[in-house]
Amino acid sequence: EVQLVESGGGLVKPGGSLRLSCAASGFTFSSYSMNWVRQAPGKGLEWVSSISSSSSYIYYADSVKGRFTISRDNAKNSLYLQMNSLRAEDTAVYYCARLAEAAAGLGRIDYWGQGTLVTVSS
Amino acid sequence: AIWMTQSPSLLSASTGDRVTISCRMSQGISSYLAWYQQKPGKAPELLIYAASTLQSGVPSRFSGSGSGTDFTLTISCLQSEDFATYYCQQYYSFPPTFGQGTKVEIK
Numbered sequence: 001e002v003q004l005v006e007s008g009g010g011l012v013k014p015g016g017s018l019r020l021s022c023a024a025s026g027f028t029f030s031s032y033s034m035n036w037v038r039q040a041p042g043k044g045l046e047w048v049s050s051i052s053s054s055s056s057y058i059y060y061a062d063s064v065k066g067r068f069t070i071s072r073d074n075a076k077n078s079l080y081l082q083m084n085s086l087r088a089e090d091t092a093v094y095y096c097a098r099l100a101e102a103a104a105g106l107g108r109i110d111y112w113g114q115g116t117l118v119t120v121s122s
Numbered sequence: 123a124i125w126m127t128q129s130p131s132l133l134s135a136s137t138g139d140r141v142t143i144s145c146r147m148s149q150g151i152s153s154y155l156a157w158y159q160q161k162p163g164k165a166p167e168l169l170i171y172a173a174s175t176l177q178s179g180v181p182s183r184f185s186g187s188g189s190g191t192d193f194t195l196t197i198s199c200l201q202s203e204d205f206a207t208y209y210c211q212q213y214y215s216f217p218p219t220f221g222q223g224t225k226v227e228i229k
Contacts, residue, residue, distance in 0.1 A: 045158075045166065045209055045220040059216050095165055106213045108156040110177070112165035 002026040002111045004096045009116030016086050016120070022079040022096030022113055030054075030074035033099040035109060036081050038092035038118075048094070049081065050105060057105050064090075086120045093117050124148050124212050128221030134229040139200045143224045145210035147191040154214035157186055157195045160223075161206045169208075170195065200226070 008020040020036070036048040049070040050059045058070055069082040079096055093115040100110035125148035135141050145155065153173035158166035168177045170186035173193055183198045197204055205228055210221040 044223045045160075045211075047218045047220070050216075050218075061217050100168075100171070106154075106216065106218055108168060108171040108211070108213060109158075109166075110168050112167070114165055 002098070004098065004111055004113035006094065006096050006113045006116035009094065009118045011119045011121065012086055013122050014087060014120055017082070017084045018086065018118060020081040020083065020094055020096075020116060020118070024077045024079065024096075024098075027098075029072075029077040031102045033057075033102075033104055033107070034072060034079045035097040035099060036070060036079075037095045037097050037109070037112075038090075039095070039115075040089075040092040043092075046092075050099075051079070052105055053102065059105065083118070086118075088120050091118060091120045123217055124151065124215060124219055126210060126212060126219055126221045128210055128224055130224060131222060133224055133226045135200055135226060136229045137200055137202055139229075141197045141200055141226060143195040143208055143210075143226075145188075145193045145195070145221050147193075147212060150190045151212045151214035153189045154212055155186075155188070155193050156211045156213065157184075158209045158211065159204075159206045160209065166209065197226075 003025045005023045033052045035050045051070045067085045071080045095115045096113040097109040098111040099107040101107040127146045155173045157170040160166040174186045207223045207225045
């Protein structure tokens with residue numbers, strides 16, 4: 001069974017940093033591109049970042065470029081999101097998500113984690 | 123970026139109704155479109171991809187159609203468990219974008 005379990009969310013002050021983790025199991029993690037998608041309270045879904053299976057291709061939304069860094073450790077079946085210079089508008093539930101097509105940079109998301117809440121407030 | 127207009131934002135319906143949700147793109151995306159269902163406090167779930175292909179395990183009352191710029195999600199006979207929020211997503215080009223969402227509520 002595919003499982004994605006996020007951790008690392010919490011309350012942080014504006015300008016602060018946080019590192020999210022996603023532990024993957026139930027599939028060959030090293031074969032799939034992974035995404036972070038976020039959802040502000042009461043709002044819609046927003047794609048944040050994508051990383052290819054071997055980390056060769058990395059993409060960011062303009063809203064986080066230069067502040068967030070996506071990475072992965074295939075040996076540990078883990079995905080990460082380092083978030084720096086956090087702003088109030090970064091407050092959201094952050095989902096770890098798997099792309100269905102193994103070799104794709106873009107695609108449909110077939111599995112989502114349960115999400116971890118990041119709150120940026122003084 | 124490709125802009126998406128999803129409508130309506132709120133849909134009031136009764137069990138047994140046939141409902142349709144529309145998603146319109148600012149430019150053509152062939153059939154690179156997915157539909158997701160999200161219930162309160164839960165992660166989204168994939169319903170349809172490639173505009174009209176039903177994800178494994180999804181009931182056949184869900185269907186999708188369209189290509190290019192105009193797409194539709196149809197629920198043929200609304201069930202109680204279908205009251206939720208639905209999102210379209212294009213994966214034709216970066217950044218992948220989601221529609222604003224359609225909340226299907228009990229009439």
